[in-house]
C-alpha cells in the first residue's frame with residue numbers, strides 16, 4: 092500500500108505559515124521576476140483568479156479583490172519542503188520525494204486502520220509545520236495519485252482518501268477524465284480520446300497489449316496500476332541528473348560585461364553546489380546568453396568549453412565559464428537571459444586517476460566541502476565567490492518577497508506573548 096502526501100497550494104500555504112493573519116485569505120505567488128501567477132490559495136481560486144496569467148495583466152484586478160501577492164521565495168519553500176519530508180519520515184521508512192510538495196510513502200506493515208493513519212499524518216504535518224496536506228492511499232502509486240485528487244476535491248473525505256477495493260477505485264475512475272491519470276498528458280489524452288477512451292475507467296478496462304504496441308510500455312504499466320497491480324516502484328534515491336543547468340531571466344537587463352559576468356559566476360556557483368550534492372565531477376561547461384526575442388537585433392549565443400580535468404571546483408568552473416562568456420559577449424545589447432550548464436558528468440567514486448594528467452587535489456575537496464557545509468548551516472550565499480560580486484543588481488525582480496523566516500537569522504519572526 093502506498094500513500095501520496097501532497098501539500099495543498101504549496102507556495103501559497105508556505106506564505107501563510109508565518110503570517111497567520113493571511114490564513115483564509117486569498118494569496119497568490121508569482122514566478123521568477125514576478126512574471127506569472129504560479130500558485131493560488133483556495134480562497135484566490137474561489138475568487139476566480141486565473142492560473143498562469145501574466146501578473147501585469149491582472150495586477151489591478153488582484154488589488155480590487157484584496158488578493159495578497161508574493162514573489163516566489165524558494166529559500167522558504169525548499170526549507171519547508173524539507174521539514175515536511177522529515178516529519179513524514181516518522182510514518183514510513185521508505186519515502187520517495189517526488190517533487191517539492193509531493194511525497195510517496197510505502198505503508199507496508201502499518202497495523203493501524205489506514206484512514207486513521209492518514210488522518211494522523213495530515214494532523215501532525217499541520218500541528219508541527221502548519222502545512223495543510225491531502226493524503227491519498229491505494230495499492231499502487233498511480234491509484235494513490237487518483238486517491239489524492241479525490242481527497243482534495245471531495246469534502247466528505249476530509250482530506251484523506253483510501254482506495255482499497257476495485258469497487259471504490261472504479262467508482263472514482265468512472266467520474267474522472269483520462270487526463271487526470273498520472274503520466275497521461277494532454278497530447279496522449281487527445282489521442283486516447285480519439286480512440287473512445289475518455290474516462291479513467293475506459294483506460295483501465297482497455298486492451299493493454301494493444302495500447303502498448305500503439306504507444307509504449309509505460310501505458311501498459313499505467314493500465315496495470317489502475318487495476319491495483321503495482322508496476323511502478325518507489326524511487327528512494329533520486330536519479331542523478333545527467334546535466335545540471337542554472338538559468339535565469341534578469342530583473343534589470345544588463346548591457347555591460349561586468350554584471351553579466353557576475354551573474355554567470357553566481358549561476359555557475361549554484362550549479363557547482365548541485366554537482367557536489369550529487370557527488371559528481373564535470374568535464375565541460377556551457378554558457379549561453381540572449382536578448383529578448385522581441386528586440387530588433389535579437390542576439391543569442393552559446394559556447395561549450397572543456398575543463399582541464401574532471402572537477403567540481405567552483406573556482407575552476409567559474410573561471411572557465413567567464414572565459415566562454417568573454418568570447419560570446421557582444422557590446423551594445425540588453426541581455427534578458429543567461430545560463431550555465433554543467434555537462435559530461437561522471438561519478439566521483441569511479442574517477443580514474445591519470446598518471447600524466449592533473450586531477451583535483453584533496454585540499455580542494457576539503458575546501459569545497461567546507462564552503463557547502465557553512466552555507467547549508469548558516470543559509471545559502473553566506474560564503475560566495477568574489478567573481479559573483481556583492482552588488483547583485485542584475486538579480487531577479489522580486490518586488491513582493493517575503494522574509495526568509497527559516498533560513499536567515501535577521502528574518503526569524505518575533506513572537507509577543
Ligand SMILES: [Mg+2]
Nearest residue numbers: 097098100192
Ligand atoms: Mg500540491
